[in-house]
Amino acid sequence: MMDTKTNIPNNTEMTPVISLKGVSKWYGDFQALSNIDLEIKLKEKIVICGPSGSGKSTLIRCLNRLEAHQEGTIHVSGIELHERMKDIDVVRQDIGMVFQSFNLFPHLTVLENCMAGPNWVRGVDKSKAKERAIAMLEQVKIPEQADKYPEQLSGGQQQRVAIARSLCMQPKVMLFDEPTSALDPEMVAEVLDTMIELAKSGMTMICVTHEMGFARQVADRIVFMADGEIVEQNSPEEFFNNPQHERTKVFLDQILK
Amino acid sequence: MFVDTVIEDKALHKPAFLIGLSLTVLAIFFALNFTNSLFGEFLRPVIGDPTESGFFGRFAVSLVLTIIFVLNLFAISFFKLKVQVAIVWLELFLLFLAFAYSFDLKMSFIQSRIPLMITRGLFTTIYISAISIVLATVIAIIGAIAKLSNNGFAYAISSFYTSLFRGLPLLLQLFLIYKGLPQLGFMVDAVPAAITALSLCYGAYMTEIFRAGIQSIPRGQWEASRALGFKFNLILRKIILPQAVPIIIPPTGNQFIAMLKDSSLASVLGVWELMYLARTLGQRDFRHMEMLLTAAMIYWALTIVLEVIQARIEEKYKQKS
Ligand SMILES: Nc1ncnc2c1ncn2[C@@H]1O[C@H](COP(=O)(O)OP(=O)(O)OP(=O)(O)O)[C@@H](O)[C@H]1O
Ligand SMILES: [Mg+2]
Numbered sequence: 001m002m003d004t005k006t007n008i009p010n011n012t013e014m015t016p017v018i019s020l021k022g023v024s025k026w027y028g029d030f031q032a033l034s035n036i037d038l039e040i041k042l043k044e045k046i047v048i049c050g051p052s053g054s055g056k057s058t059l060i061r062c063l064n065r066l067e068a069h070q071e072g073t074i075h076v077s078g079i080e081l082h083e084r085m086k087d088i089d090v091v092r093q094d095i096g097m098v099f100q101s102f103n104l105f106p107h108l109t110v111l112e113n114c115m116a117g118p119n120w121v122r123g124v125d126k127s128k129a130k131e132r133a134i135a136m137l138e139q140v141k142i143p144e145q146a147d148k149y150p151e152q153l154s155g156g157q158q159q160r161v162a163i164a165r166s167l168c169m170q171p172k173v174m175l176f177d178e179p180t181s182a183l184d185p186e187m188v189a190e191v192l193d194t195m196i197e198l199a200k201s202g203m204t205m206i207c208v209t210h211e212m213g214f215a216r217q218v219a220d221r222i223v224f225m226a227d228g229e230i231v232e233q234n235s236p237e238e239f240f241n242n243p244q245h246e247r248t249k250v251f252l253d254q255i256l257k
Numbered sequence: 258m259f260v261d262t263v264i265e266d267k268a269l270h271k272p273a274f275l276i277g278l279s280l281t282v283l284a285i286f287f288a289l290n291f292t293n294s295l296f297g298e299f300l301r302p303v304i305g306d307p308t309e310s311g312f313f314g315r316f317a318v319s320l321v322l323t324i325i326f327v328l329n330l331f332a333i334s335f336f337k338l339k340v341q342v343a344i345v346w347l348e349l350f351l352l353f354l355a356f357a358y359s360f361d362l363k364m365s366f367i368q369s370r371i372p373l374m375i376t377r378g379l380f381t382t383i384y385i386s387a388i389s390i391v392l393a394t395v396i397a398i399i400g401a402i403a404k405l406s407n408n409g410f411a412y413a414i415s416s417f418y419t420s421l422f423r424g425l426p427l428l429l430q431l432f433l434i435y436k437g438l439p440q441l442g443f444m445v446d447a448v449p450a451a452i453t454a455l456s457l458c459y460g461a462y463m464t465e466i467f468r469a470g471i472q473s474i475p476r477g478q479w480e481a482s483r484a485l486g487f488k489f490n491l492i493l494r495k496i497i498l499p500q501a502v503p504i505i506i507p508p509t510g511n512q513f514i515a516m517l518k519d520s521s522l523a524s525v526l527g528v529w530e531l532m533y534l535a536r537t538l539g540q541r542d543f544r545h546m547e548m549l550l551t552a553a554m555i556y557w558a559l560t561i562v563l564e565v566i567q568a569r570i571e572e573k574y575k576q577k578s
Contacts, residue, residue, distance in 0.1 A: 064483075064484055066480055066483060066484065089486040089487070089488055090486065091486075092483065092484055092485065092486035093485070093486035095484070096484075097481075097484040099477060099480070099481065101477055103475075103477040103478060103480060103481035104481075105478065105481070105496055106500065107499045107500050116485070116495070117485045117486070117487075120487065120491060120495065121485070121486050121487060121488075121491070162481075165485075166484075166485075169485060169486075
């Protein structure tokens with residue numbers, strides 16, 4: 001089920017889907033990101049963690065240019081993201097994003113939420129979009145909620161709809177910014193399960209999360225940030241068993257307590 | 258709003274409150290002095306000639322009125338909310354009628370003039386208001402979007418516009434348009450001038466209402482839309498405005514109601530709308546009150562119609578969410 005309109009060139013396993021070189025960002029005088037270098041390959045699963053305020057959200061939001069960086073370069077599938085680019089919307093259509101606060105459209109039903117993107121900007125006709133929406137809702141295991149409005153769903157259900165909404169765009173990459181931190185503990189698992197399924201299907205994923213069990217199970221690489229810098233990045237095994245930096249050790253001590 | 262689930266004792270059923278209320282009302286009635294009104298006349302058997310009754314008469318009238326007033330409240334307090342509302346509405350309406358009746362109105366005069374009031378006055382008022390409402394809404398949508406845009410020209414023009422047209426009295430705007438434009442070479446009739454002034458003035462107020470409504474939609478809605486690759490116009494049309502409309506409706510309804518009545522300002526340009534006819538039809542026969550009260554009732558009825566429409570629309574949006 002490929003879109004007729006494929007926006008960004010297809011990647012081989014070798015070329016990075018996303019690459020950042022020397023990226024820095026300031027909020028006024030405050031430097032939120034400093035000199036970030038990062039490459040993410042096709043089908044790779046990255047988990048970004050770090051203390052609050054370390055710049056994780058800022059980083060992930062730079063990847064679809066919800067935030068602007070001031071120095072360095074960011075390439076998504078070979079297209080550079082910059083201030084004067086013409087086709088940012090086209091790039092964004094290929095990058096799914098899931099927010100901490102779901103951000104579903106409250107005036108649309110679950111089904112309409114999922115149909116909106118493909119139908120409005122991908123040129124998919126209504127019946128096709130609906131077919132796809134139902135398939136994605138089945139994938140996140142809530143097809144029976146299709147005709148409800150978001151506020152009638154639990155937090156966990158809403159977040160799964162948000163994932164389905166992104167998947168309907170058939171993105172090349174999925175970004176997650178703390179998708180489970182607004183949820184009650186008993187709902188965290190259902191969202192994580194959905195994300196694990198998605199990982200198994202081969203999706204390229206970048207997740208900001210503090211769910212270390214998820215990271216251990218899914219991540220190819222864990223990126224640890226502090227004070228706007230990448231302090232260390234490693235495979236889960238190395239990261240948990242053999243952290244290199246003092247800050248990483250302190251962070252792991254706190255979070256795994 | 259949240260109505261608490263615990264019912265408190267009614268204030269009216271507490272003796273202390275009743276006594277306090279009675280004394281306050283008595284003081285007010287005494288101060289207002291109803292001795293020379295209809296009520297004094299009713300009490301003539303007790304107090305004698307009202308004008309001569311002095312302190313005793315004044316006190317007696319106040320006391321009787323207070324007793325009626327407080328007993329009435331006390332009785333109403335036992336009914337259910339809806340019935341209470343109906344009774345109070347009815348009583349207030351009867352008081353208003355009594356006020357009107359006290360002018361010794363000549364009904365036949367009203368009857369003879371009412372066809373013109375309606376075919377000419379009411380028609381013109383509705384015509385002016387309806388067009389102005391549509392135009393003001395269009396202006397407000399454009400103005401609000403311009404105010405929210407990053408375009409320097411758009412922002413400058415729309416903020417200058419709202420500042421100017423909210424800053425001048427509507428009557429002054431009306432004269433400026435009616436008398437000013439012809440000097441620039443544009444002839445304007447009174448009705449188009451009135452419509453222009455009303456649209457521009459209310460468009461300015463409504464621009465601010467629409468802007469605030471749009472801005473009240475959480476940032477996350479924009480971000481989620483942007484992340485899906487939607488463009489500004491699409492986001493506004495399909496995501497933001499549908500959510501802003503229910504927020505915008507109540508204050509906009511208010512503006513429509515205000516505008517309906519401000520259309521009466523067109524009377525100073527000699528437009529034959531309700532207010533103009535109300536002032537002129539009664540003049541020759543010195544029957545001012547008849548015409549003014551008739552116009553008052555028509556304006557009020559129109560307002561009620563608008564209120565009902567607004568309530569319907571609000572209800573519709575409430576059901577949807
Ligand atoms: N719009 C903004 N204006 C000014 N400062 C900001 C803004 N957004 C973020 N910051 C600052 O940038 C730093 C990084 O913020 P960011 O949200 O990326 O942190 P985070 O790692 O996601 O933290 P958390 O775990 O709390 O979500 C913080 O110190 C924050 O105060
Ligand atoms: Mg964050």
